[in-house]
Amino acid sequence: MRFKRSSILPGFWPSFAFALLYLSLLVLIPLSSVALTTASEGWSLTWRIITAPQVLASLRLSFGASLAAALINSVFGFLVAWVLARYQFPGKRLVDALVDLPFALPTAVAGITLAALYSETGWIGSVLARAGIRVAYTPLGVLVALTFIGLPFVVRSVQPVLEDIEQEAEEAAASLGAGRGQTFRLVLFPLARPALLTGFTLAFARGLGEYGSVVFISGNIPLRTEITPLLIITRLEQYDYAGAAAIALVMLAASLVLLLAINLLQWRTRRVMEAPGL
C-alpha cells in the first residue's frame, strides 16, 4: 500500500508538511513537555499521585459528568437543531443566537450566574430545594454547568447537516411507503449521525477541560465535588509542577483513548454509510 493515493489535486506534500508542523507546534510539543515533566519525577511517585483517592474521585466526577452532559446535549441539542433547521417560527433568529451564548459568555460569568440560580436561595434552586433536590455545590451542579457549556457544540455540528438534507430524500422515502417514523429512523437520522457524533465528542472534550464555570458551582469539596482540573491547579498553587503534570498526563491519556475510540466509531459508521448497495 502506498503512503498516499494519487490525487488530481496538486500540493499534497507542502500542505501535508504544513499541517504536520502546525500540529506539532500547537499540540504535540506542549503535550510532550507535560509527559517529560512527569517523567522527571520518577514513575513510582507519579503512580502514587495519580492513584490517590482524591485524584481518583475527581477523575470519576470529571469523566462521568462530562460524558453524561455530552449525552444529554446529544439528545436535546439534536432536538434544538431539528427545530431550528426544519421549522419557521417567529423569534427564530433570536433562538438561533441564544444557542451561541455559552460560547461567548466568559466561563466565570456563566459559573457565577448558574451558581446563583441553582443555589438554595436562587430562583430555580429554591424550587428544587423544596423537592429535596440540591443542585449547586453537588455533583449535579457540575453536570448542569457542563451541559450548559456543551450545548452549542452539538447544535452547531448537527444543524447544517439537517439543513442540507434535501426534501427529495424524504419524498422518495414516502413514495416507497415509509411512514414518518421510518423516514426519520432510516433516512434522516443516519444522515445526521456522524455530525451528532462529532458534536458529542466536542462537547465531551470541552467538558473535560472546563474549569472556569465549574469551580463556581461545584463547591470544590474534596472527594465529593472536585474536578480534575481543580486538582491540577491545586498542585500548581503549591509549586508542585511535577505533580500537576502527572495528573494532567492521566487526563491526557484517558481523553486521547476516548477520543480515538469515538473517531474510530465515526470512521466505521461513515464506511457503512458509504458502502455500496446501501
Added chain:
Amino acid sequence: MNPPPATGPSSSKAPSRRELLGLGLTFSLGCRKSAAPRVSFLNASYDPTREFYQEFNAAFARHWRRLHGVDVIVKQSHGGSGKQARAVIDGLPADVVTLALAYDIEAIAERGLVGPGWQRRLPFDSCPYTSTIVFLVRKGNPKRIRDWEDLIRPGVSVITPNPKTSGGARWNYLAAWGHALQKHSGDEGAARSFVSQLYRNVPVLDSGARGSTTTFVQPGIGDVLLSWESEAFQAIAELGADRIEMVAPSSSILTEPPVAVVDRVAERRGTAEVAAAYLEYLYSDEGQRIAARHYYRPRNPQAASEAPVRFPQLQLFRVGELFGDWQKAHQAHFAAGGTFDQIYQRGT
C-alpha cells in the same frame, strides 16, 4: 428593509487621514514636551490590593519626581497570590512583588530570583502593613456569631476558600487553628478536632477569596464569611452596612503580606534602586496613611487615625509564634497529606 446608504454617515465615523496625521503630531509633540527621563517597572501583587496600589503608585511617582526629576510609571498586575508567584517564576518580568503571604515569595526566592534573606531587608520582616481575619455576617447577626466557637455549632454554615488554591485562605485556616491551639493551651489534637468540625460546616470551598465573597453575597450562601479585615471593610463599604456586618473574634492571626524586590529582574532592567525606594516608601508617613485609608493596619500607629474606620481590638498572634514559619506551617497543614487533607480523608 432599506439598504444602508453606500456612503455618508457610516463612513464619516472613521477619522480621515488628515485627522490621523494631526493626532500623530499631537502625540509626538506631547511626548517631546516632557523631557524628563522616565523609568517604569512592574509590581506583581495579589487581587484586593488594586485600589491601594493605584493610589500609592501616584504618590510614589510624585515623591520620586520631586526627589530626582524622573517620571516613574509603575505598572500593576493583579491575580491570586500563588498565581502571581508562579508567573514571576515562569518569567513575568516583575521588578517587585507584593503578595499575600511569605510562602509565595519564598517560592520565588528558592529559584534564585529573589536573594536569600529578603525578609530582613526591610523593617517588620518586609511586611509594611498588616491585617487580620474577621467574620462577616448578615445584617443583625441572626445566628448570633461572636467568636470562633460559634462557627462549629450545628446549623451554622461557614464560607471560606480552599486553602489549597487560595493563599489568603491559608491565613483563615491558621487563624482558626491558632485560636483553638491557644484556647486549649497548645493541645494539637484539640486544635485539629476544632478545625475539622469547622470545615464540616463549610458547604463550598471556592478557589479564591473573591469567589468566596461572591458566594456569600450573591447567591447568599452561608451565615458567616471568613475574610481579611481589610476586605471585610471594603465589602461593607461597597455593599452597604444594611446587608452585612463585621464581627471581630476574641483572637485571630496577624496577617502579614510581604513585599520584595525581584533582584534578578530589577538588576537586568536597571531598576534596582527605584524598586527598593518604592518598597521603602511603603513605610513612609504617606505610604502608611494610604495603606490605612485602604483598611490595612499600618505599622505606624499614628497613621491609623487616617483610616476611615476604627480597627477592632483583638488579641493577635503571629505565624512565627505558633507555627514556626511559613514553610513549616505549609508542610504540616497544606501539603499533600497535611492536616487539611486529613479532615476530608477521614471518611465523612
